[in-house]
Amino acid sequence: MSLMSSKYLTVKIADTHVCEKLTLSFDADQSWAILGMNGCGKTTLLHTMAGLLPAHAGDIKLNNTNLNDLSRREIAQQVGLLLQHQEDHFPGTVLEAVLIGRHPHLKSWQWESENDKQLVFDALEQVGLNNFAQRPILTLSGGERQRVALATLLVQQTKVRLLDEPVNHLDIHHQHEVMKILTSNNDNITNVFVLHDVNLAAQYCNHALLIFGKGETVQGNSKDVLTEENLTKLYQHPIKEISLKNQRWFIAN
């Protein structure tokens, strides 16, 4: 089942031509990796899919409804976006920072219920931040702050999750924990990751979209798309594939 799709989507920003007439479908139970060099427009594409930026041409559909026909709130109930950077100018607790993930599901004058708070505690436990609820947000390390942002996305409970470098600032253990949490038990959910680590993509994502620049893209099953040839061309750097314990690994020469 297609949760989010694009038809003849062209995205351009300044001098960067991200994609040209891209037609794709993010289906339930899929995890996508978007790969490409720095500045090729991965973030721009993600923000366009979330409706934050206008597309140059083409349509984006959410459950067969055009994104332009939905209000911000309606989009927020179905699409969550993990941003690359978190802004913190004001103090507050971790609990408060995660609770705002429930905002799209609450009426304007409705208080968070016990159930909402339980969702927050569960999400914090999932990302390995038990007992962090009352910690001041400004005292967290970069990795902890990143996991708080992830918890906020989890309590938003959206069918489509767009994640811009979700493993930023995380140590190896937490990188894998986070990828596991997001890609397991995702009934009827689709994840779209922007990643820099090809091996995380190969391990956790069953689909991939490669952005080559100048509007050229390749998409498909990870097995077919993630090849020495494609990746070498993608990163303009020689990349070798090796096999270890029935798993494919990519190393840069």
Added chain:
Amino acid sequence: MAYLFTRPVSFIILLTLISVLLIVSSLFIGSVPLSFQTVWLSLFNPNAENASLIITELRLPRTLAAFATGALLAQAGALMQVLVRNPLADPYILGVSGGAATAVLIGMLLGLTSVFGLTGLAFIGAFIAMTLVFIIAHQKGSWTPTRLLLTGVVIAAGWGAAISLILTLSPASNLHGMLFWLMGDLSYSYSVSFAFTALVIGLVLSMLLSSQLNVLIRGDKLAATLGINLKQLHIKIYILASLLTAAAVVQAGSIGFVGFIVPHLIRLAGITDHRFLLPAASLGGGILVLVADTAARTIIEPQQLPVGIITALIGIPLFLYLLQRDAKQ
């Protein structure tokens, strides 16, 4: 849950009790000593005697005007801080009070006396001032805190010059009153009931936005992904903050720093949820200006100081301290 709810609520109850206590005790403070019985009788059974008149015509209106002005300013400050995502924002520092004051002085110069007319002018002045700061500071992408503050300070200096010009053109008979009003003198304040009406309406409207403010403080983009219509919310905060500033300026000229000191202290006390922060800031602002005004009229009795001098004495060191601390981070 317990922490999330009971602590802020008891904090607000505490502030309410302090407010009531201060409002009552300020009635006893002044150059003429009055007994408890006199104050009580004048409040609930006013007569034409001097003691009664001191309470009903002088002390009570002034006390309430001080409280309402402080509450309006603190709320305006809290809203502006969310709008520009900078806890140093304040109606005075950003030149919004200056714009409103200029407009009111023009009105006074033209002989306007109605509180609605002057407030309308103050609102227009506040709105123009805020728009100017935003357009100039926002030219390229996002606001950097320093750029915004600097723009605000420079624009405020411009309003200062405009005010000097108006005062120079004003007839000598009006000058003393205008000057004292301008510096934040509550003895010239206008309709108290008007200030309280503005306060209650402002508080209700900003409370309706408060849960959205909690989202907005974590950044524009995140707020948009969580379903907030940014343009609409920005405009609402913009208008509301201008209105609150206008109502405060009409009462007592431009009293500085209240809008920045009070929300800062409330956050320091651990109240960061705007559904609690806004009412707490209103009470805190009322308390601050009431105490400052009581000090202003008693320190060198029977001479009276403008209250703006007292708030500046607290606000300027705190502002500089925070600016320096943030620069180090």
